[in-house]
Amino acid sequence: MNVRDYEYVIKIAENQSITKAAAALYITQSALTKYLQRIEDEIGLPLFLRSGHKFLLTDAGREYVETGRVILKLDQDLMHKLNQDADLRQKEVRFGFGMGREHFLYTKVFPRFLKEHPGITLKNHADSSRHLKMYLENGLLDLALVTNLDPAPGFKYIPVKSCYLSLLVPTDSSLINKAENIEGYPFPVVSLSDCAEETFVSTDTTTHSGSFSDKLLNQYLPEAYISMEVSDIRSLFNAVRVGFGIAITLSYDFVGKDLCYLSIKEAQPIEENIQLVYRSDLAMSKSMKDLIDIILEAVKE
Structure with a gap:
């Protein structure tokens, strides 16, 4: 059972009609009828009583619809939050680096990066390499410049210098x-x-x-x-x-x-070895890729 199943049953209940529900959902009446039959077969209980052309909810149907509305609301809230997070992720880079790297980063890297990405916010955090890796593991950083970390599964490493x-x-x-x-x-x-x-x-x-x-x-x-x-x-x-x-x-x-x-x-x-490290499951934005390229170019200057 998926979110669409709840949406279809709720639409039938609201319209008390397969025909009207199918029109509202932009699918054929026969397709919606098959969906309803499949759902009722999976549950093992009828969700509607057929009274002429009307579809009236059974007790099981009412419980299904009430639960379905909650699930649909949760799904909508989740998608809204994920979309907001995705928008935010495109507008910031959470970057960690070892203490003592400030002079290099603030003079050679960050000015160029912000000039090329004026709408991006750099969220910087200076700490030990061990702590930076913990922040990466917990999803608190996108990318970190670290020293001498042993390779570990779930991470990608780029040699820097x-x-x-x-x-x-x-x-x-x-x-x-x-x-x-x-x-x-x-x-x-x-x-x-x-x-x-x-x-x-x-x-x-x-x-x-x-x-x-x-x-x-x-x-x-x-x-x-x-x-x-x-x-x-x-x-x-x-x-x-x-x-x-x-x-x-x-x-x-x-x-x-x-x-x-x-x-x-x-x-x-x-x-x-100094390395750039990020999680292998990270959906890397263009700004993150550009930051990596700028760092690698800056160490050669």
């Missing part, structure tokens, strides 16, 4: 003059022995960067002074930028003209 374990320093740091180019390293290379007099800042050890930093400093610079421990990569960038120290971190993103990355001689070139 690689990031490397590095030393983050201000562009006026004396370490830059000590750095040299070495094959196999993505940035000019310095030794941690050159950093013996430096002050460090770090993310906490529950993060990837904080864990790597803790291990390297304990092994090669156990006496290193850490002036500040922060909770996220965005705060780490700011701490280095204003001069609280240098930092061992993954080269997550473009950090602006006042900061730069150096490779660390004692560290093997650790590589992690």
